[in-house]
Amino acid sequence: MNYTQVTDPLNYLGLSALMAALPILFIFWALIIRRKKGYQASLLTTLVALLVAVLLYGMPVKLAALSTLHGALYGLFPICWIIIGAVFLYNITVASGQFEVIKNFMASITPDRRLQALLIAFSFGAFLEGAAGMGAPVAITAAMLVGLGFNPLYAAGICLVANTAPVAFGAVGTPILVASQVSDIPDMAISQLVGRTLPILSVLVPLYLVSLMAGFRKSLEVLPAIIVSGVSFAFFQWLTSNYLGPMLPDVIAGLASILCLMLLLKYWKPKTVWRFQEEPPQTLETELRYSSGQILRAWTPFLIMTLMVIAWGLEPVKAALNSLGHVKFMVPGLENMAKADGSPLVVKPVEFNYLSNPGSALLLAALISLPLIGMRYAEGAKVYLDTLVQLKFSIVTIASVVGFAFLANYSGMSITMAVSMASTGALFPFFSPVLGWLGVFLTGSDTSANALFCKLQYTSADTIGIDPLITVAANASGGVTGKMISPQSIAIGAAAVGLVGRESELFRFTVKHSFIMLLAVCLLTLMQAYVTPWIVPAYQLMEATTTTAVSDVSAGFLYITALTVLIVLIALAVVLLNRKRIKLA
Template structure:
C-alpha cells in the first residue's frame, strides 16, 4: 500500500510542527521530569512516534511498523555493532591488566584531574572520534577517566561535552561526505567552512571543561595547558580541513594536541595538584616504572584499532572489502511505497549488510589481533565479548529504539514538518539553520544521519532567501555537533561506559544546558557568516562535488590492506617476542 507524505496535516504549520515534535517533547519529559531509564524512554518514544505517524499523518500501520523495523535494524547494524567492538576492545585491555599500565602512564604524565580531562576527554577523545566516531570515543575516554579515579557523572559528562569539537569530522570525515552527497556541494567546500567555524569551539572547549569541573579560579592555574591544547587543536583542525580535506582533521588535530600537551608537561607543571573531594584514594603504584616497550604494549590495542579503522575509512578499502562480502536487500513492502509531497518516490535505500567493510567489523578484527598482544587466549576473548554484550544490552535497546523513531519521523513526513517550520523564519533562517542540525543529531545520534536528513532542505531554503547554501549546509553539520552530547544514543553510551546504566536522566541533566549554550554560539556564528563576514565563505563550484566523493579502486584497496597486514605483522611480532622474553625471565 502506497503512502503519500503529509507535511502539514492540520493546515497550520505551527500546529503541525507542534504535533510532529510530540515524541521529542515526550523523551525530554521522560528523561528530565520522570527520570525514566533510557531504554524505557526510548522504547516509549518510538511508540509515541508510531501513534503520531498513524493517527495524525495517516501513515498505514504496516508502512509505519516497517519503517520502525528498518530503523531498528540500522540502529543495531552498523551503529551498535561499532559500539560493541569499541567497548570489547577496551574491556580486553582492562581484563588483561594492561589498562593499569595506561593508568600509570597517564598518572605519571600528570596526576592533576584537570590536565587528565584535557588530555583524555578532549585530545585523545578527538583522535578517537576521527578514527571511529559513532560513540566509541565517548565510551573509551569516559571509561578511562573512571579508571583514573574520576567521578562517573563527571567522566561521562565532560567526555560528551568534549566530543563536541570533533564530531563534524568524525569517522574519517563521514558527516561531511554525507552532506556533500545530499546537497551537491563539494565536500572540500563544506570541510573548509566547517573548519572555519568549529575551531572557535575547539579553543574554548578545554577551558569550558576545566571550569565545569573546578570553577574559573582553579582553571587559571592550568591556563598554559588549556591554551596549548585548545589552540594547537584548533590550528591543526583549521589547516587540515581547509587544505587536506574532511577525512583527517580530527586525527591530525587530536595527535597534535596530545603531543603538544606531553611536550608542555615535560617543562611545566601547575603549582597545585587538583583532585575531586569525593574520589577514592589513589590506587596506582607510582613506584612502578614501566619501560617504553611495556607502555607501547599497553597501548597496542588502540594503535591496532587506529591503523585498521583509518584503513577501513578509505573508499578504496571499502570497495575491496565490499567486493568480497556485501549483501543488499529491501524489506518486503518498503521499496517505492512512500510518495513525497512533490509527487516523487521517496528513495529508500536497501539495507546494506556490509559485514566486512563496516568500522564495527574493523574494531572486532582489532580486538582479535590484540588478544595475543595482550597475552589473552581466544577462549578468554570470547568470554569477554559475551560479557560486553551483557553489559550493553540496555544501551543496545536504547539505540535501536531511537533510530527506529528517526526513521518513522523521516518516512512519515514529521521531520520535514519540523524543518519547514524553522525554514519559514525567512531572513532569520540562518540563525535557526544550526538548530535543524542539532535536531537531526538529537533524533539520530549521528551528525552523518542529520546531514543526510536535512542538508537538501538547508540548500533549498537558503536559495529561497538569497543566502549562500554553503552557509546553511555547513551550519547543519556544525550545529549538529552540539546535539551529540544530549542525544539519547550518546547518553546511553556514556552511561554504559561508566556504570551509570539506569541513571541516564542524571547524565542528560548534566549536559543539556551546555548543549544549548554551544548551539547558541553556532547560531550566532552562522548569522555572521551569512550577512556580515561573507568573505569567510570559500569559493566553490557544484561541478566539483562529483569528483570529491568519487569512490576509489578496489585494487588500490587490496594494496592498502596488504600494507596494513605487513605493518600489523611487524608490530605483533615485536610485541609477542617481547612477551616471550618477559615470561622466560620470570621463569
Template sequence: MKWTQVIDPFQNLTLSVLVAAIPILFIFWALIIRKMKGYQASLLATVLAAVIAIFIYGMPIKLAVLSFAHGALYGLFPICWLVIMAVFLFNLTVKSGQFEIIKHFMASITSDRRLQALLIAFSFGSFLEGTAGFGAPVAITAAMLVGLGFNPLYASGICLIANTAPVAFGSIGIPITVASQVSGIPELPISQMVGRTLPILSVILPFYLVTIIAGFKKAKDVLPAVMVSGLSFAFLQWFSSNYLGPSLPDVIAGLGSIICLMGFLRFWKPKTVWRFANEPAPTFNTDVSYTGGQMLRAWSPFLVLTIMVIAWGLQPIKEVLNSVGMIQFEIPGLHNTIQDANGLLLAKIFKFNYLSAAGTAILIASLVVIPLIGLTYREGAGIFVSTLNQLKFPVLTIAAVLGFAYIVNDSGITLTLAAVLANTGFLFPFFAPVLGWLGVFITGSDTSANALFSKLQYATAQSIGVDPVVTVAANVSGGVVGKMISPQSIAVAAAAGDLVGKESELFRFTVKHSFIMLTVICFLTLAQAYVFKGIIPIYEMLNSQKTVVVPDASRGYVYLAGLALLLIGLAATILTLAKKKTQRPTLAN
C-alpha cells in the same frame, strides 16, 4: 500502493508543528522530569510517534511498522555492532591487566583529572572521530576515563560534550561529503565555511570542559595547558579544513593537540593536582617503572585499533571490502513506497557491509591483540560473552531510538518541524543551525541530518538572498552540538560509562550545554550571513553530470597486504620484547 508524505496535516502549520513536536518534547520530559531509563523513554516515544504518524499524518500501519523495523535494523548494524566491539576491546585491555600500565603511564604524564580529560576526551576522542566516528570515540574514551577512575557520570558527559568539536569532520569527512552531494555545493567551500565556525568553539571548548569538571577557579589554574590544547587544535582544524578539505581535520587536529599538550606538560605542571571530591589522592609510585616493551604491549590494543580504523577509512580498502563483503537488499513493502512532497519515491535499501563496517575493524583489532596482551582466545570468548550481557539494555535502547528516528522521518513529522523554521525569512540564518541540531537529535548522526536538510537549507537561503554555503555549513555546525543529547549518543555513552539505566542523569548533565553552544553557533551564522560576508568562500556549483569512476580493486588489495605486513611486524615486535622481559614491573634503584 504508494503513500505521499504530508507536511501540514491540519492545513495550519502552527497547529501541525505543535502536534509534530510532541514526540520530541516527550523525550525531554521523560528523561529530564520523569528520569526514565533510556530504553523505556525510547520505546514510549516510538509508540507516541507511531500513533501521530498513523492517525494524524495518515501513514499506513504497515509502513509505520516497516519503518520502525528498518530503523531498528540499522541500530543493530552498524551502530550496536560498533559499540559492542569498542567495549569488547576495552574489556580485553582491562581483564588482561594491561590497563593498569596505561593508568601508570597517564599518571606519569599527569595525575590531574582536568588534564587527563583534555588528552583523552578532547584530543584522542577527536582523532577517533576522524577515523571511525559513529559512536566509537565516545564509547572508547568514556570507557578509558572510567577505567582511570573518573566518576562515570562525568566521564560519559565530558566525552559527549568534547565530541562536539570534531563531529562535522567525522569518519574521514563523510558528513560534509553528504551535505555536498545533497546541496550541489562542492565539498571544499562547505569545509571552509565549517572550518571558519567550529575553530571558535574549539578554542573555548577545553576551558569549558575543565570548568564543568572542576569549576571556574580550578580551570584558571590550568589555563596555560588549556590554551595549548585549544589553540593547537583550533589552528590545525582551521588550516586543514580550509586548505586540505574535509577528510583530515579531526585526525590532524587530534594528533597535533595530543603532541602539543604532552610536550608542554614536560616543562609545565599545575601547582596542585586536582581530583574529584572524596576521591583518594593519586597513588603514583615513582619506584615502579616499566620497560618500553611493556609500555608498547599495554598500548597495543589502542595502537592496533588506530591502525585498523585508519586503514578501514581508506577508500581503496573500503571498495575492496564492499566488493566481496557486502549484502544489500530492498526493504520489502517499504522500498519506493513512500513518496515525498516533490513526487520522488524514497529508496529504502539496507546495506549489510559486514567487512567494511568500523565495528569489524575493531573486531579484527581485538583478535590481533588477544595473544599480544597475554590472553587466550578461550578467555577472549568469555570476555565477549560478558560484554554482550553488559550491553543488552543499551542495544535495546539504540534499536528503539533508531526505529523512532525512521518513523518521524518517513512519516513527514521531521519535515513539519523543518518547515516552520524555513518560514522565518530574514532570520532564517539564525535558525539554520537549529535544523542541523534537530536532525542530529532525532537521527544521532550529522551525516543523516545533512542528508535530510541540506537541500532545504540551500533553497531557503537562495530565496532570501543569503549565500547558500552559509546555511548548508550551519546545518553541519549546528548538528555537532545536537550530538551530545541525541538519545542514540546517550545510550552509547551510558553503555561505555557503566551508566546503564541512568541515561536520564546523563541527558540532564549535557542538555544545557547543548543549548548554550547551539545559541553561540546561531549568532555566529547570523553574523556570517549579514555582517562578515568577507569570510564566505567563492565557489562554483557542482556539475550536475556526474562522472562514473570504476574502482581500481588492485590498489585496495595492495593496501590490505601492506596492512597485514604492518600488523605482523608489530605483533612480532611486541611478542619478542615480551619474551625478553618479564611482565612484572621492575623496581628502580
C-alpha cells in the same frame, strides 16, 4: 502499495506541525517528567509516531511498519555494529589488565593538577571518546582524577566540560555517520564542516578547564601547556576530519595532544606545582611502573585500530572488500511512495557491506590484538558476549530512534515541522544548534539527537534557501554542548566519583558552561550561513554516487597487503620488547 506524502494534513500548518511534533514532545515528557529509561522512551516514541503516521497522515499501516523497520535496520547495521566493535576493543584492554598500564602511564607524566586535568580530562578523555564513547570517557577520566587526589566535584565537572570538544566524532564517528544516513548528505561533507566549527571550541576548552579549577591568574602560569594542548588537538581534529573522515578525529587528535604535551613537559615545567588546598588522599600510583615495551603493548589495540580504520576509509580498500562480499537490497513494499509534489520519493537500499564496514575493521583489530595483550580467544569471546549484554539497551534505543526518524521522513512529519520552523526565516541557522543541544540533553547521545533532528534540519534549511549542510552540521556541533548537562552524563559522572545523590550539585556546576558554549556554536552557525559561506565544503547528495573503477579494486588489495605488513611489524615489536623485558627480569 502507493502513498503520497502529506505536508499539512489538518489544513492549518501550525496545528499540523504540533501534531507532527507529538512524538518528539512525547519523548521529552517520557524522559523528563516520567523519567523512563532511554530504551523505554524510544520504543514508546516510535509507537506514538506510528499512530500519528497512520491516523493523521493516512499512511498505510504496512508502509508505516516497513518504514520503521527500514530505519531500525540502519540502526543495527552499520551503526550498532560500529559501536559494538569499538566498545569490545576497549573492553578487552580492560579485561586483560592493559588499561591499568595506560592509566599509570598517564598519571606519571606530571604532578601538577592543572596539567593532569589537561592530559587526562581533555586529551585522554577525547581519545577515549573517539575509541569507545558511550559514557566511558567521563567515567574513566573522572575516576582517575579522584584517584590522583582531585576534589570529586571538580573531577566530574571538568571531565564533563572537557568532553564537549570530541563528542561529535565519538565512538569512531558514529554521530556523523547517523547524521549522514538520515539527511542523505555524505558523511565526509558533514565531517568537514563540523571539523571547521569545533576546533574553535577545542582551542579554548583547555584554558576554560584550568581557569575553572585554579582561576584565570593561575592558569596563565601554565599558558604554554594550555596553548600546546588546545592548538595541537584543534589542528589534528581539523586535519583528520577534513581529509580522513569522521571516524578518527578524536583518536588522532587526542593522541597528538598527549604526545605534544609530553614533549613540552620534557623541556618546560611550571615554576610551581599547583594542587587543591584540601585534597582527598591519593590512591592512584603516579610513579611509572612499566617499561616502554609494556606501554607499547597496552596501546597496541588502539594503534592497530587507528591504522585499520584509516585503511578502511580509503575508497580502493572499500572497493576491494566489497568485491569479496557485499549485499544490497530494497525493502519490499517501499518502492511506490511519492513526495507531496508527486515526484518519486527516493528510498535508500539496505546495504550489508559486512567486510568494508568500519565495525568489521574494529572487530578485526580487536581479534588481532587479543594474543598481543595476553588474552586467549575463549576469553575474548566471553568479553564480546559481555559487551553485547552491556550494550543491549543502547542497541534497542538506537534501532528504535532511527526507525522513528525514517518513519518521520517517509510519512511527511519532518516536512511539516520543517515548513513550520522555517517561519523563523533568516534566524533559523542561529537556532538550529539548539535542536542538537536539546536532543543530546534529552537522550544523552549526539547519535540519537542526529537521528531525531537531522532530516528536520535539512528540510528546514532547504525551505529558507540556505545550504542544508550548515544546519545538519550545526545539529551535531550544538549537540556536543548539551552532553555536559544530560541527565545520563551527570549520573555517570556522579557515580564515577562517589557523588550519587548529589547530581544536582554537578548539574549546577556545568549548566552555565553549557549555555555559554551553545551560544558560541549558534553564532558560528549564523556566520557560516551569511558571513563566511565559503567555509562550507562542496558536496553531492548520496543519491548521486559513481561506480568504482576496476583498477581501484587491485589498488585496494595492495593497500591491504601494506597494512598487513605494518601490523605484523607492530606485533613483532611488541613481542620482542616484552620478551627482552622477561629475560632481563
